[in-house]
Structures are given as structure tokens and as C-alpha cells.
Amino acid sequence: MPRTLIRGGTLLTADDARPVLHDGYLLVADDTIVDVGSGTPPTDGVDEVLDASGMLVTPGFINAHTYLCMILGRNLGTDRSLLHWLSEAQVPLALEPEDYEVSMELGAIENLKAGNTTICEVFFSPHYDQEVDALAARVLDRTGIRTVFFRCANDESFFEGFVERRDEIVVRSERLIAEVENAERTAIGVGPLVPWGSSAGSFRDAVEISRRHGARIHLHTAETPEYNALVRERTGMSNVEMLADVGALGDAVMLNHCVHLSEQDIALIADSGSHVIHDPTSNMILASGVSPVPRLREAGINVGLACDGPACNNAQDMIEAMKDAALLHKVTSGEAETLAAQDVFLMATRNGAPSIGLGSGLGALAEGHLADIVMLDAQTPHLTPMHDPLAALAYSARGADVHTVLVNGRVVVRQGEVTTLDEPAIRARANERAARARSISGV
Ligand SMILES: [Zn+2]
Numbered sequence: 001m002p003r004t005l006i007r008g009g010t011l012l013t014a015d016d017a018r019p020v021l022h023d024g025y026l027l028v029a030d031d032t033i034v035d036v037g038s039g040t041p042p043t044d045g046v047d048e049v050l051d052a053s054g055m056l057v058t059p060g061f062i063n064a065h066t067y068l069c070m071i072l073g074r075n076l077g078t079d080r081s082l083l084h085w086l087s088e089a090q091v092p093l094a095l096e097p098e099d100y101e102v103s104m105e106l107g108a109i110e111n112l113k114a115g116n117t118t119i120c121e122v123f124f125s126p127h128y129d130q131e132v133d134a135l136a137a138r139v140l141d142r143t144g145i146r147t148v149f150f151r152c153a154n155d156e157s158f159f160e161g162f163v164e165r166r167d168e169i170v171v172r173s174e175r176l177i178a179e180v181e182n183a184e185r186t187a188i189g190v191g192p193l194v195p196w197g198s199s200a201g202s203f204r205d206a207v208e209i210s211r212r213h214g215a216r217i218h219l220h221t222a223e224t225p226e227y228n229a230l231v232r233e234r235t236g237m238s239n240v241e242m243l244a245d246v247g248a249l250g251d252a253v254m255l256n257h258c259v260h261l262s263e264q265d266i267a268l269i270a271d272s273g274s275h276v277i278h279d280p281t282s283n284m285i286l287a288s289g290v291s292p293v294p295r296l297r298e299a300g301i302n303v304g305l306a307c308d309g310p311a312c313n314n315a316q317d318m319i320e321a322m323k324d325a326a327l328l329h330k331v332t333s334g335e336a337e338t339l340a341a342q343d344v345f346l347m348a349t350r351n352g353a354p355s356i357g358l359g360s361g362l363g364a365l366a367e368g369h370l371a372d373i374v375m376l377d378a379q380t381p382h383l384t385p386m387h388d389p390l391a392a393l394a395y396s397a398r399g400a401d402v403h404t405v406l407v408n409g410r411v412v413v414r415q416g417e418v419t420t421l422d423e424p425a426i427r428a429r430a431n432e433r434a435a436r437a438r439s440i441s442g443v
Pocket of ligand 1 (some may be wrong): 256
């Protein structure tokens, strides 16, 4: 069992018992944190020592909603609202099955280098008949990142070529679950992609698959007024009422965005124990609106945080997402106390864990937690001086400050470089494939 010691840093633990530890240390055995403290660390039987002097050490960030499958469309068709951006720029992009390999690799590099140790990939593709989902999940597993891979599809309406039959969705989802059953860091989740594109039966299928296999459910919820209008047209209900009606709310469910909600919707979410994921940056870029996050938290709902995809953010930096969340809700409420540094830090770490079913085992630097750990170089002008390490992380740090990253106890970023992948080769390949897809589609 390999033992790694991290010593000498300022630990932001996300553990209420001791939120900040100066001159702290962490002992990792295999994939688990086994000791946390400050001062002189135990060194017996340690295989590797990582020196964190002058660094901030935090739990790995949980980027609870992204689309690496769209990364080749980054910065294409920007400055448009969601449905225009999708239909005019992203959906027409002529991706081929092999493009998902480089997309996952590039996305994993970007996330890992920013300290995002867990991603929730909301995968969708017109090439499901060629098992691109299995390809993408396998590639992600190989990169060393922790993934919940949501295989998403609609059985009634979405863009041409993207609709699967209801029975195909069930069969193919279960096949994928069986394929990655023994993966160490990859789990499969399910859920219709858009709330206005699936039959009630297909929503019920997702719930059934979730029950049968313990799979998580991902649902886009009340993202824009247009989405809400489309759901109401089909069902006569609000998005959340529709989900309650088909039995698709509950502790295994993560509701993404939740921007346009009524008080009744909020009560339904709170009663069901569903989790909400907040995507402040993409909500601002696409002008989708402001999610009532402070109100949701007040109602007792667990709220995690995400970047959303690299094509609609247009980056993968959870530190930036923390700052965006804090600023968005301060300016909306008119109160500087709204979403303090501590709040957005916990949203990016500890609060993400229960939304993926790892409630008390991930997202904090605490004994017994999985060893997903980030070390940030604080010897920089923008982190000097450091009166308040939490505020420094939330408001002054950047993803590019990340120096070392461990996932499941394994070092996957060392001195700012990903150890599991050949970044220059992957960037070159991504440029080449993106140019090809764009020239064919004429976007
Ligand atoms: Zn989304």
C-alpha cells in the first residue's frame, strides 16, 4: 500500500472541526487520507514526500456538470442565447466517433491542471450506434480523473440525428453500466438530456435504471424561459412539477441549473432531497438568468457548483466558478455577505460529493476521505500577502496556480504538468480535428 506524505502547507480542509491548518500535513495510504494534522508529521513507512511549503492545499474540486464531448466547439458561435448557440453553432459541428477520444483527453487535461479532480460528464452524441459512449468513458478512466459519466439522450425530440428510441436508450445504458462496472474511478449515470425532449416513459426508465444499478440521475432543469415554455407546452406543468409527476426527484438526482423556479418548485426539490448544481458562468454567458441559489440553500437544498462545458463557459476553472458564483449573488442580492468565500469553497468541494453519491467520503481533507487533493503555489504576486487563505483561494487564486494534484492517492499533476497524458500531442490533434469538423459543417 503506497504511502504519500504532503507536508508544510496551509490546509483548507472543508472540515468544520478544523477549517484551516497552518503548517499542516496529510498522510495518504493507497487511495485514502489516513491522517491530517499540523506540526511534525509521522514519517514512518512513507514512500514519497510532497513538499507543500508556501502552498495552499485543498480538497480536489468537483466540477459537477460539464460537456467534454463539446470541447472541439469551444468559442464557436459565442454571444448567443442557449438554443441559438446550440442549433446554429454546436449541433451542426460534424464530429466523428473518433473525435470523442481527443475531446475527453483534452478536457481531462484542462480539468486536472485546474485542480478539478472529479467531473460529471454530460455526454450526448449522434453516434451512439457506434458505442462512442463506451469509448469516451474508457478514455476518461485512463486519464486518471474521477468521473461520473452521464449517458444522456432524448427519445422524442432534440436535434436531428440525436434522438434515440426509448428501448435503445435502456439497452445501451445498461450495456454501458455493465462495461465499466469494475472501473476504479468511473461511474455511469443516466437521464434524459433536455427536459422537453423525452416521453414520461423515458424519464421513468431512467429512474428504474437508477434503482436497479445504483446509478445517479442527471437532469437539466428550468435552465431558460424557453426550456420552461417547451415543457409546459408538452405537459401543462412546470419543469419541476413534471419531474415530480414522473417520479424523477430524489436523493439520487442532480438537477442542473434550476434558474427559473417558482416557490412551489423549490418546495418540491427540498422535500425530495434532490441536489442542485449551480453553473454561474454559463448562466451569465448565455444570459439564461440568475438561479435563486441563496433561496435554495435557505430551503435546505444541497447546492454544488460546476463550470458547465468548455464550449459554454468557455473554460474549466472551478476557482473562477467560485468567484463568479459569489459575485453574481452579491450583485443580485445587493448584499456583500451573500455567498461568502467559505460558502463557494464548500459548494466546489464538499457539497458536490453527495450529489454523486459520495456524501461523506469525498470533498474534504479528513481522515477516511478519498485522497483527491490539490496543492496550489501561493508564492505569486496575486496571492501576496495572505491575510485570509479562504478569501485568497476564492477571490485571488486561479486554476493556473495549481501545482500538484492527486486523484485517488495517485499523483496525476506534478509541477503543473499532467503525468498521464501527452499534452502537446493532444492539443495538436484537437486543433486538427476541430478544424476538420468545422470546415465540413461550414459553421
Ligand atoms: Zn448543461
